[in-house]
Amino acid sequence: MLDYITSYLKSDTTPGQAGNFFWAFVYILLIFLGLSVAVIAMNWLERKILAHMQVRLGPMRVGPHGLLQPIADALKLLIKEDIMPAEADPVVFWIAPLIVVITAFTVFIVVPFGPTHAVTDMNIGVLFMLGVSSLSVLGIVTAGWASNSHYPLIGALRSSAQMVSYEIAMGLAVISAVLMTSLNTDGTGTLSMIGIVQAQQAQQTWFIFKFFPLGLIAFFVFAVAMVAETNRAPFDLPEAESELTAGFHTEYSGFRWSLFFLAEYSAMIAVSSIAVTLWLGGWMRPFPHWLTGETWDLVFSLFPGVTFVLLALITFYSTIRMPKHPYFRVQTIGLAGFGAVLGLIGLLLFVPPVRDRIQDIYWFAVKVAGFMYLYIWYRGTFPRYRFDQLMKVGWKVLLPIGLGVLIVTGILGVVLS
Amino acid sequence: MPEETKAPTPPPSGPPKAAAPHAPAAPAKPAGPTPEPWSSGLVTTLKRQYGSGIREASTYLGQNYMVVDSSLIPELLQVLRDQEQFDYCVDITAVHYPQREKQFDLIWILYSFARNQRIRVKIMIADGEVVPSSVSIWPTANWLEREVYDMFGIRFEGHPDLKRILLPEGWKGHPLRKDYGIIQQDNEWVQINLGIESGQ
Amino acid sequence: MTERSSHLELEQADKTYLDSNELIINMGPQHPATHGVLRVILKLDGEKVLGTECVIGYLHRGVEKIAENRTYTMFNPYVDRMDYVAAVSNGLGYCEAVEKLLNVEAPSRAKYIRVILTELNRLASHMLWLGTHALDIGAITPLFYTFRDREEILKIFEKYCGARLTTHAFRIGGCQYETYDGFEEDVTKFLKFVTPKIDEYEQLLTTNRIWVERTRGVGVISAADCKALGVTGPVLRASGVKWDLRKAQPYAAYSDFDFEIPTGQSGDTYDRYLVRMQEMRQSLRIIEQAVGKIPDGPIMAKVPKVMKPPVGEVYHSIEAPKGELGYFIVSDGSTQPYRVRVRPPSFVNLQALDQMVRGQLVADVIAVIGTLDIVLGEVDR
Numbered sequence: 001m002l003d004y005i006t007s008y009l010k011s012d013t014t015p016g017q018a019g020n021f022f023w024a025f026v027y028i029l030l031i032f033l034g035l036s037v038a039v040i041a042m043n044w045l046e047r048k049i050l051a052h053m054q055v056r057l058g059p060m061r062v063g064p065h066g067l068l069q070p071i072a073d074a075l076k077l078l079i080k081e082d083i084m085p086a087e088a089d090p091v092v093f094w095i096a097p098l099i100v101v102i103t104a105f106t107v108f109i110v111v112p113f114g115p116t117h118a119v120t121d122m123n124i125g126v127l128f129m130l131g132v133s134s135l136s137v138l139g140i141v142t143a144g145w146a147s148n149s150h151y152p153l154i155g156a157l158r159s160s161a162q163m164v165s166y167e168i169a170m171g172l173a174v175i176s177a178v179l180m181t182s183l184n185t186d187g188t189g190t191l192s193m194i195g196i197v198q199a200q201q202a203q204q205t206w207f208i209f210k211f212f213p214l215g216l217i218a219f220f221v222f223a224v225a226m227v228a229e230t231n232r233a234p235f236d237l238p239e240a241e242s243e244l245t246a247g248f249h250t251e252y253s254g255f256r257w258s259l260f261f262l263a264e265y266s267a268m269i270a271v272s273s274i275a276v277t278l279w280l281g282g283w284m285r286p287f288p289h290w291l292t293g294e295t296w297d298l299v300f301s302l303f304p305g306v307t308f309v310l311l312a313l314i315t316f317y318s319t320i321r322m323p324k325h326p327y328f329r330v331q332t333i334g335l336a337g338f339g340a341v342l343g344l345i346g347l348l349l350f351v352p353p354v355r356d357r358i359q360d361i362y363w364f365a366v367k368v369a370g371f372m373y374l375y376i377w378y379r380g381t382f383p384r385y386r387f388d389q390l391m392k393v394g395w396k397v398l399l400p401i402g403l404g405v406l407i408v409t410g411i412l413g414v415v416l417s
Numbered sequence: 418m419p420e421e422t423k424a425p426t427p428p429p430s431g432p433p434k435a436a437a438p439h440a441p442a443a444p445a446k447p448a449g450p451t452p453e454p455w456s457s458g459l460v461t462t463l464k465r466q467y468g469s470g471i472r473e474a475s476t477y478l479g480q481n482y483m484v485v486d487s488s489l490i491p492e493l494l495q496v497l498r499d500q501e502q503f504d505y506c507v508d509i510t511a512v513h514y515p516q517r518e519k520q521f522d523l524i525w526i527l528y529s530f531a532r533n534q535r536i537r538v539k540i541m542i543a544d545g546e547v548v549p550s551s552v553s554i555w556p557t558a559n560w561l562e563r564e565v566y567d568m569f570g571i572r573f574e575g576h577p578d579l580k581r582i583l584l585p586e587g588w589k590g591h592p593l594r595k596d597y598g599i600i601q602q603d604n605e606w607v608q609i610n611l612g613i614e615s616g617q
Numbered sequence: 618m619t620e621r622s623s624h625l626e627l628e629q630a631d632k633t634y635l636d637s638n639e640l641i642i643n644m645g646p647q648h649p650a651t652h653g654v655l656r657v658i659l660k661l662d663g664e665k666v667l668g669t670e671c672v673i674g675y676l677h678r679g680v681e682k683i684a685e686n687r688t689y690t691m692f693n694p695y696v697d698r699m700d701y702v703a704a705v706s707n708g709l710g711y712c713e714a715v716e717k718l719l720n721v722e723a724p725s726r727a728k729y730i731r732v733i734l735t736e737l738n739r740l741a742s743h744m745l746w747l748g749t750h751a752l753d754i755g756a757i758t759p760l761f762y763t764f765r766d767r768e769e770i771l772k773i774f775e776k777y778c779g780a781r782l783t784t785h786a787f788r789i790g791g792c793q794y795e796t797y798d799g800f801e802e803d804v805t806k807f808l809k810f811v812t813p814k815i816d817e818y819e820q821l822l823t824t825n826r827i828w829v830e831r832t833r834g835v836g837v838i839s840a841a842d843c844k845a846l847g848v849t850g851p852v853l854r855a856s857g858v859k860w861d862l863r864k865a866q867p868y869a870a871y872s873d874f875d876f877e878i879p880t881g882q883s884g885d886t887y888d889r890y891l892v893r894m895q896e897m898r899q900s901l902r903i904i905e906q907a908v909g910k911i912p913d914g915p916i917m918a919k920v921p922k923v924m925k926p927p928v929g930e931v932y933h934s935i936e937a938p939k940g941e942l943g944y945f946i947v948s949d950g951s952t953q954p955y956r957v958r959v960r961p962p963s964f965v966n967l968q969a970l971d972q973m974v975r976g977q978l979v980a981d982v983i984a985v986i987g988t989l990d991i992v993l994g995e996v997d998r
Contacts, residue, residue: 054761150642154664154979234755234827237980383827384755386980387664450720450927477929478717504844507934510958512947526932526945526960530844530858533865537932557847560968568681583674583997592682593956599686 014194016109016120027119031108039265040070046376053380064328064335065318080254085147088251092146097252097259099139104263104270107132111273112194114283114360125193126174129274130167133229133267137163140238140248143260147251155247158387159231159238165394166228166235172402173222176409177278180207180215183413197282204289208279211412218405219279221398223374226271228394230264232375234382235390272371273364280367283360301355304362308346315339452477459501459536467493482537487523490540491549494525498554503527503536506555509562511569515595519543521571525551542571550576568593585610639667646675650753650983653993657970657982664978669971673964676997684957689715689789689924692954697783699959700995702745704783705738705774706937712787713868714933714944716918718926719789726914727791728870733804733907734777734786735869736900740811741770742938742990743897747818750890750987754831759821766814769807776803790920796911804908808901815897822890832886836973836985839884846972847965850940852989855892856884862936869935874906886988893990925952939963939990959998963991 008020015023051058059066144156181199182189228235452475519541550573570591645656654675697704748760879895881888934943940962949955
């Protein structure tokens with residue numbers, strides 16, 4: 001048994017490829033845990049960032065600077081009364097959020113956080129991700145249908161039309177990235193997520209800069225389509241609050257609603273991961289071929305630790321600025337404790353063996369976090385598209401551009417090789 | 418409505434703007450304002466056309482109004498809109514005088530963009546009398562007439578959808594009548610629909 | 618329940634759910650975008666609106682009936698509760714109407730104070746409109762910016778009369794309160810503060826592609842239709858009619874000031890947006906002119922303690938932020954008005970909703986409700 005566990009450590013592939021179920025299970029647990037933490041953190045960050053964009057403070061009551069707010073919210077959602085409309089179809093009503101949440105989590109099987117840091121690597125990785133994530137539309141449609149109510153129905157129909165249309169543009173953008181992977185000596189491309197990153201490594205460029213500005217345009221098409229795909233502002237029509245109250249999940253509350261919420265955020269992380277893998281060099285650190293050498297390797301490997309130490313410093317600064325009133329004593333101590341934890345993590349990340357192992361994951365997470373910030377920024381800035389305009393953007397703008405980029409990439413690929 | 422009265426109407430020649438004193442801030446006001454006769458080309462034209470149908474045309478505090486026979490409605494309103502350019506119906510409202518034989522004053526407040534002039538047309542009607550609707554003249558009359566119906570119970574003939582607007586369907590009584598008390602309500606409706614004894 | 622019948626619902630009654638592609642949905646009275654308790658019954662073909670019907674009255678408080686049972690002075694605070702985002706305008710209209718009935722005129726100092734406060738209130742009302750309208754269309758951020766700046770106006774109100782929203786700022790015959798020390802400085806400071814803020818709103822929206830696409834060509838209403846439907850205020854002006862009661866029939870001290878009436882051409886939601894933004898700037902202009910030269914003198918005209926206006930009736934209307942706000946007051950010579958009729962701009966403007974949204978999409982209904990700038994307190998009274 002022990003041998004079975006340790007044997008994987010010698011291999012240099014993902015546990016899925018090595019056929020090691022134990023480590024695959026551990027990875028799945030880690031991803032599940034990390035994702036949940038990320039969703040919680042994202043929830044807090046979105047509220048805080050949006051609040052600061054909108055000249056307000058955001059959550060401030062539960063814990064210092066509202067740090068415990070997401071946990072309080074999660075608790076509240078779990079103990080809330082479970083309401084199901086009398087006219088709803090109970091079985092389908094239950095299954096719908098499960099479908100959505102399962103699809104949202106399943107795609108993470110192939111997300112490569114590092115050369116070996118994935119549950120498994122498939123030779124159809126990208127296809128698998130797109131395929132599984134598009135299954136979530138099934139859950140949304142069933143949710144809208146099972147609610148047996150007008151607003152969710154309209155929301156679900158909007159959602160399915162939107163996701164199906166934008167998947168095409170998304171697919172075209174993905175294909176042009178996949179096409180770029182075949183620009184090597186033997187001319188074989190790959191759909192494997194790890195393979196795509198390795199191809200970027202081999203070609204010494206992120207695909208966003210490949211055939212400038214072709215890669216950038218393809219990336220742009222994908223970036224727009226992925227916002228639409230995840231039903232986020234400015235394409236949040238399926239859950240347009242001011243029109244459809246809450247769209248397909250109008251009738252959902254409590255735990256089932258929280259599943260939709262969880263799924264939405266993990267879907268955002270998932271599509272961002274695809275974007276990062278395909279165009280932004282996945283786990284690669286910035287300038288891996290330009291700033292080479294021992295020194296640069298060392299400098300870049302210090303980044304994770306520095307980030308956490310900086311976060312800790314911000315926390316300590318906030319601790320000092322906490323009101324001195326005795327009422328806030330517990331909160332101040334809590335914040336200081338939180339800062340201490342962050343600082344300890346930061347220091348831990350300076351330790352060489354940890355430092356080397358964490359790097360890939362760190363750079364991947366940072367890139368994904370950039371996308372998350374963009375999502376929040378969009379939400380704070382843009383009004384919502386109307387349904388016909390949304391369709392117009394999808395079919396008349398993104399689709400032709402995606403197609404054009406694909407063709408030109410193909411031609412350039414043939415001509416230049 | 419008699420159509421033949423319309424035929425001899427001379428086309429209005431030059432709206433008599435100067436004849437209608439309309440500055441709200443008239444320089445010097447008499448100590449006790451009284452309605453003064455309102456003489457203007459408009460009144461002359463209308464009087465020529467309708468004779469004693471125009472019962473009174475006066476100015477009070479710089480505001481012009483005329484009291485007309487209820488049989489002139491809606492023809493007079495049509496004439497006012499089409500020939501005298503009163504193209505904006507500001508408001509339709511009513512006042513209840515329970516002591517009078519003809520209990521209701523029904524008032525149209527009209528405005529002319531071209532003349533920058535506002536007039537009121539008033540008729541007196543008895544309880545239960547039906548008034549022709551003016552929705553076909555000014556579409557805005559739709560809700561305004563519904564409100565008058567809701568509040569006073571005056572019915573308008575030819576209104577496309579005459580039903581209560583502010584009070585709920587099925588409410589009994591018309592609150593702005595003087596015999597409707599201030600704390601009076603339709604207890605039955607409240608009990609059935611809200612499930613409470615009384616709304617007070 | 619004796620459900621209110623709607624002709625749309627009745628039409629639907631003999632059809633079964635599967636028979637038709639038409640869907641009757643009920644927007645409101647509890648809905649995030651109906652600005653209160655407005656219920657709109659929509660008949661939809663997919664996303665297209667085939668017809669609408671407004672059901673109103675959820676906030677009916679019988680203001681006109683209350684008026685008949687209160688003295689002229691006692692009724693004054695009630696009018697603030699109609700259009701509660703533009704309470705000062707309501708008060709101005711009522712006070713001027715009663716003054717006209719009494720045949721007195723407010724002293725010019727009072728008139729200037731009235732103009733300043735009313736224009737500040739117009740700004741506040743337009744800011745609230747902008748925030749909620751943008752929120753309806755999906756831009757959530759302008760709401761917080763406008764509320765931040767509206768707060769400064771409310772602070773001035775609070776310092777002037779103690780109340781922020783339902784101010785009851787004016788009295789029949791003038792103003793009850795003299796301006797507080799530093800009133801003029803506060804207003805001037807506010808003018809300096811708010812001018813760049815309006816640019817900030819415009820920066821967020823005016824050239825924003827999505828905003829333009831969402832509003833241009835949406836809810837078009839022609840000038841002729843506006844007049845026929847009695848629609849007034851910015852909606853009428855956006856259709857190209859240069860008509861503003863402040864110019865057409867000046868009241869208070871408006872004839873002393875130099876300002877323009879912004880108009881639009883196409884009568885769509887975008888034009889209405891631009892007109893209101895321009896109006897905010899014009900209001901600033903009026904305030905700027907007024908605040909420098911508030912004349913000295915009394916703030917109250919000679920009005921009797923017990924008001925008994927002579928028998929007669931009077932209609933007086935002002936340009937409220939939402940359109941023509943009129944008061945028709947009948948006096949029977951007693952201390953209480955015999956009849957007070959309020960001609961609310963929101964009520965009449967709301968009637969145009971059906972025509973503006975027919976044939977458009979559901980999302981446009983929201984945009985149009987927002988652009989009509991209705992306040993349900995005033996619609997239902």
